Amino acid sequence: MASFPVTRLRRFRRTAALRGLVSETRLSLDDFVYPLFVCPGEGVEKPLEGLPGIGQRSVDLLCDEAEGAHRLGVPAVLLFGIPEEKDEVASGAYDDDGIVQRSLRALSERVPDLVLLTDVCLCEYTSHGHCGLVEGDEILNDVTLELLGRTAVSHAEAGADAVCPSDMMDGRVAALRGALDAEGFEQVPIVSYAAKYASAFYGPFREAAESAPAFGDRRSYQMDPPNVREAIRECELDLEEGADAIMVKPALPYLDVIRAARERFDAPLFAYNVSGEYAMVKGAAARGWLDERRAAVESLLAIKRAGADVIVSYWARELAEWL
Ligand code: PBG
Numbered sequence: 001m002a003s004f005p006v007t008r009l010r011r012f013r014r015t016a017a018l019r020g021l022v023s024e025t026r027l028s029l030d031d032f033v034y035p036l037f038v039c040p041g042e043g044v045e046k047p048l049e050g051l052p053g054i055g056q057r058s059v060d061l062l063c064d065e066a067e068g069a070h071r072l073g074v075p076a077v078l079l080f081g082i083p084e085e086k087d088e089v090a091s092g093a094y095d096d097d098g099i100v101q102r103s104l105r106a107l108s109e110r111v112p113d114l115v116l117l118t119d120v121c122l123c124e125y126t127s128h129g130h131c132g133l134v135e136g137d138e139i140l141n142d143v144t145l146e147l148l149g150r151t152a153v154s155h156a157e158a159g160a161d162a163v164c165p166s167d168m169m170d171g172r173v174a175a176l177r178g179a180l181d182a183e184g185f186e187q188v189p190i191v192s193y194a195a196k197y198a199s200a201f202y203g204p205f206r207e208a209a210e211s212a213p214a215f216g217d218r219r220s221y222q223m224d225p226p227n228v229r230e231a232i233r234e235c236e237l238d239l240e241e242g243a244d245a246i247m248v249k250p251a252l253p254y255l256d257v258i259r260a261a262r263e264r265f266d267a268p269l270f271a272y273n274v275s276g277e278y279a280m281v282k283g284a285a286a287r288g289w290l291d292e293r294r295a296a297v298e299s300l301l302a303i304k305r306a307g308a309d310v311i312v313s314y315w316a317r318e319l320a321e322w323l
Pocket of ligand 1: 119201202204205218275
């Protein structure tokens with residue numbers, strides 16, 4: 001390639017139309033999943049301080065929000081439930097009449113074409129806030145698997161289009177696959193939060209889902225931030241166990257992990273643009289320190305450029321208005 005002055009890379013940057021023509025990465029609403037929080041009651045919409053624009057909603061208002069987002073072009077939602085009561089064994093997670101199960105039934109009726117994904121985890125339903133059963137200060141692995149399997153089956157029964165285990169117990173994908181198949185749900189895909197890190201960026205989510213651990217932290221089950229080869233092993237194992245898609249989470253601080261997973265695996269790759277990533281931009285924009293729309297679009301583009309096929313983002317609905 002000839003160099004300057006023959007080659008001038010600025011030529012294609014001169015106008016928006018020229019830039020658009022050679023754009024290597026594009027955002028399409030088709031690739032976005034909108035996370036929603038559902039809480040007990042009726043007519044309830046509780047704003048969340050750390051997640052501006054995202055509230056907890058009772059089933060009726062959840063349906064309105066989901067329908068509105070779907071009408072704007074948002075193809076999928078990811079449901080998180082805040083149960084009436086929490087206990088040691090997370091009963092609300094696998095209750096056929098639980099908050100997520102009721103939402104699924106209502107949503108499948110109200111917005112039949114909307115893709116319904118569910119987060120499968122115990123932390124929103126346990127009194128101690130951990131993602132598994134607890135003995136002393138240990139988070140138990142194998143006994144947790146059975147409850148996760150039951151949770152996934154109850155979601156499938158209530159109309160989930162795919163289930164997304166986010167607990168990070170070893171062997172949960174195989175446990176979910178076994179439980180789903182045993183109940184006749186061999187068609188329900190598993191989107192595994194395969195490389196989920198023990199991250200400070202989940203801060204605002206824990207307020208939203210009321211799931212902060214009452215003691216300790218999640219470092220004995222979620223991944224350690226310095227590791228990327230281990231993330232590949234997590235993905236590999238989950239795919240061997242039957243995951244249909246894998247996820248990296250958080251997204252922006254782990255773009256290298258997204259890239260590594262993309263290069264290594266051909267399964268659909270999700271990335272979760274988590275609460276803290278969203279809150280940082282919202283917070284700075286509220287102070288006039290940066291332009292929210294530009295910062296959001298740039299962040300989401302970076303996640304795509306790194307190799308994600310699907311992005312879970314609290315911006316999904318606003319993005320529908322921006323694009
Ligand atoms: C549940 C779960 C968490 C998130 C998604 N599923 C929280 C956690 O692991 O503590 C975080 C999502 C976000 O921060 O937006 N285990």
